[in-house]
Amino acid sequence: MTLSATQNISLEGAVAEAEDRFVAANPESLKAWQEACASMPGGNTRTVLYFDPYPLTLVRGEEAVVHDADGHSYVDFLGEYTCGLLGHSNAIVKAALEKKLQDGINMGGPGIHDAAFAAALCNRFPTLERVRFCNSGTEANLLALNTARAWTGRDIIMVFEGGYHGSGLSFPPGGSNFGLPFETVVCPYNNMEVARSLITRHEDELAAVLIEPMLGSGGCVTANVDFLEMLQAETKACGALFIFDEVMTSRLSPGGLQKKLGLEPDLTTLGKYLGGGMSFGALGGRADIMDRFDPRHPDAWMHAGTFNNNVLTMAAGLAAVSEVLTDEALNRVNALGDRLRDHLNEVANKADAPINITGDGSLMTFHFDFGNPDLLKLLQLDLIAAGQYIARRGMVVLSLPMTEADTDGLVDAFAEFVDTRAGLLAG
Ligand SMILES: Cc1ncc(COP(=O)(O)O)c(C=O)c1O
16 A cells, blocks of 8 residues: 555545545446446445445455455455354355255255254353254344243343344434334443443343343443343343343354353344354243243244245354364464454554554454544555455454464554554544
């Protein structure tokens, strides 16, 4: 990346110049996006994939690399927002999928991999005594909340500022009329006093406390363990269910973040990479609760879903969990993430740059002290120009095929950003 001296004059000017550079480098992505705008609002069908001036159209991926429509290659630190843990086209998962394509799909009966995949998940996550599959993390959380309401006969759900549990399941300040109509109370994350008083105030009406044990899209903010322990104890005391959304965080140790932190939620929601890259969601937890889904139960809860046991997810998920996502592989990628985060923070500290990188293991997020979204935009556009693909929100996600050479490449590109943009970062 060669930057002209004018780029440090103003943040506005630097962003405009970075955008011009992006547009000049990406005419094919521009064309694809403009064509998409004719039939999809803003050319988009998944909000988080949009960034301005327009997103890159990705055409191919292998291992930890993605290629765009204009022929550039990037080290993929967006990692499909954590779903891409296995990297692109893992050979074991690919073979499992090819076999299923030969055998036939959409057959309308229990498949040969469903039970083995369920057992593999129950073995991996100790609090999962039973599990049910669905197709996304959003669905898994919807199912969890309805389960809690049906189990307790209560309606209020406690959630947290900055939490994200899926489309229609986020709780922005000031509320939203686009959310699912659950009765919610929203508590500041990691705030013991407020959480305790909200639980006490609603103890007879509270169905569940739903929490990410580390905020994922909310900025990779880790939870204080004593905060989670308090929530676990208070929910137990008042008869509400304690639900961990581990859609993102389950990768942070072989038994999920709950195992690493020593927590035992009643229910856990899963998603993303555990389906081996296919559409996936799951709800699991205590047998006494989950067994209410048993269709032989006289008052069984109805949970249908055409694709709940779709053969491609079952086969890819089973292959991924039993053959690829070994303890060793997960420990390695999380250690690589810890090393990367340390190095990025060292770069920022050494340069006295107002940037902090938070997170745990293979998940992290850049935060600028001034909270100006243009700084995140500039960072992302500069890193893209340097061959590093990251999310506009500043989130960085590692995948199994990554090496120290890959993560050192991101550190170098970040160091160049901090150096070249020093004038803009001074305040
Ligand atoms: C913590 C968390 N829960 C739930 C979801 C929703 O999952 P999905 O996008 O598969 O519906 C996400 C997605 O990013 C997530 O990060």
